[in-house]
Amino acid sequence: MKQVRVLLIDDDEDDYVLTREVFNQISPRYELSWVNSYEKGIYAILKKQFDVFLVDYRLGKGTGIDLLIEAINSGCEEPIIMLTGKGDLAIDEQAMNIGAADYLVKDEIDPSSLDRSIRYAIKQAGSVKALKASERKYRAIFEQANDPILVSDYSGRIYDINTAGLKFFDYERSEILQLNTNAVFSNAVDAEKFRELMESNGSLSDFECELISSKSEIYYCSLSSFIQTDMVNMEEVYHTIVHNLSHRKNIEEKSVSLGKMSISEHIAKGLGEEIRDPLSSVNLALDELAADSSIVYNETIQSYLEIIKSNCDRVNQLMQNFISSTETKTLNLQRHNILTVIEEAISEVQDLIIGHNIKLTTEFHQSEQKVLLDKPKIKNALVSVIKNAVEAMQIYPKMIHISSSSDGGMYEIGVEDNGIGVDPKDHEKIFEPFFTTKKRASGLGLTHTQRVLTTHNGSIKLKQLAQGSLFLIRIPIYHEGTLWF
Template structure:
């Protein structure tokens, strides 16, 4: 059930901070809140024991007392109301202490916004509700372990899995009889991320909210939030690590879509501003040039030569402004029901000669059974041709290969275009859709900007993966209408 009303107890001895938190809460539209503020920790303890609250917001520094002591008080009295710890500075030790003490979240006041506070409250209350429900049925750890929606594991000192919950098996695609074959390292996509976690566990005995790419049994990449803590015991063999892995894949995709939309919006505003500021003086320049031609062109051959150079440059600038506006302007689509297989066949015919001239082999894996989509055939062809041409131009060796694959599920159609060219470094990968960004001497840097705009107009997502010296893959995902 969605959260509609939240009753909070704020224990905060700074009146200004309390005022700001109240203001942030009043800006939240998704749910209503009622806040009871106290500045004295002792009064706070009394309200904790006798009040009926959905959530405690506790300041870390409370004069002679701190929030951790209040957390211990809550734990000692077995109160299951969730808590969020607030602090004035970002300190990893406080973060770790808060987590160990039982705080559901840890927020830095200077970084607080209504959105971040809302997300934290919603997450904390939902998690608190889950724990309360489990506690009513069974207080043993086993119940929480098995019922969690997140993947939970217990591993020994060699990071061999001792126990996994059902969510772990379902998420990573392993069978329960494969438990003794799984090592923590197996699910990390990058060795450096695994090494970082080992280092943190060795130094601090905890890894908290580490965003990392993980691999399922079938090799599918998942973006996850990784948490792990060392749990000591008397017997060495029973010393183990407990970890929780949360799937962020859909959340990250939504975040990426939002960033793309914001980038296109800003690009459009920037393009219109630049075009306005440049076209006005450019018009004056062209008028002045016409007057010069009329007055002096016949008398001086050198004037004619230079005036032609100015005219060509002026035309070039005008064309660039037009291309920039066109690449960033939301596309008006002429939709028709089309097969992506047919569109790909057409664009392959358009780029085949260019690929053959460079000796590049084209490979296609099209099943021919993908559902048809309502798309603008012409504009989508332009977008995909831009990607293919970029792949062809990225190949500078005699064993060039460009492959196009298509897969579909009940929710989407995924198109992958992969080349074995020079690849793109991480820094440049973030900029390839930016206007005027290009590594080609004769390029305008607007091709991929236009591609992003066209695909966004089709509600299609695009991601790029690349390895320097190993090639680049463009993944374009077209959502299918829900049945």
């Protein structure tokens, strides 16, 4: 039979003698020791040499409550049973609230009640130790997980979040604990559907949705969640693991984009060949007609021929632009300071901006780090996007804000305007050849821009704002050996 080491902490020796007599009437498995001061009691607790402690409420220098508080704050996991000379409900409740295993009145102690109290206290302490060990293990897994983990409830209240989650959503812990989960869902429909599925199924896997960070960065994610009962607060909470699929989605989008470009290039070349021959024949016929002696001096006919010839030339030029916008050309890659490229692009459209009475503001990330790119192509792409912003504004005050930042090996350029924006139904079409909502526009500018950035392993995306649009251009800071030509 395993010995149970019991320590009595009591400054009265007579009480020790009485307590020892009670133990003599109980099972011999108890081994009673005694210290007679507060200091010796704390020292013994810190040494962790006993299985259970009996602590008198009055200890001279301090009270048993003081000792109980100090012991718990020092990490004591062994059960502490409070003893007092007379019953006091206030002391009883205070001791139990602080963490005492039990509370006994000395005059009412008998062998049976003391044995039962010690046995229950040890059993309870064992359960608490196991629970704490499990919590520590869970906490270690929780904090060290690479994926964000969020603990919330049906109402959306956030109880906890791990370090990866704080980094992902870019919040301080104190900030995000004040938020509702609606704040991290990009749209309310996903948030509501998530709650409905959780309540109906109790768990879910691979729930795909868009989440948003404190800086309004939108991530395409997959959520896996399950319900667990919080035994402390007796509430059901959702444990949700966030898998960021943005990289995978970007690869898929890039693959689709490359596929579209390949098809566009094939169609453009084929169409160009089909149109070039008839146009050449038409132009040749027009030249012959214009030189015919019977009509050479007929100004009316000659003017009509000029109109036909002019429009043939326009069709031919439009075809050439289309082919050029879909062609995959070899890049002349060199290292350039991206800020210099941005400033040159702005300089090229400065007169246009001034002519439209537009207020231009800039906010650049100052960096000497150079980017591997084809300078003329990237500059032209930036010029095209800025011109697009200029043309999008119709009402004063007209404003354009150009910003840049560096993040995760990518350089991001933002071109923001306060124009009319893009109709949501047109978002997927704006990079398609010949699509435009503007008068006298070819609809090839953004198509060409997207192709240039794709060949640089970069991207261009539209972000709709409450007023106006924001085009985000991303270019790798350095990606040697992986460029697509």
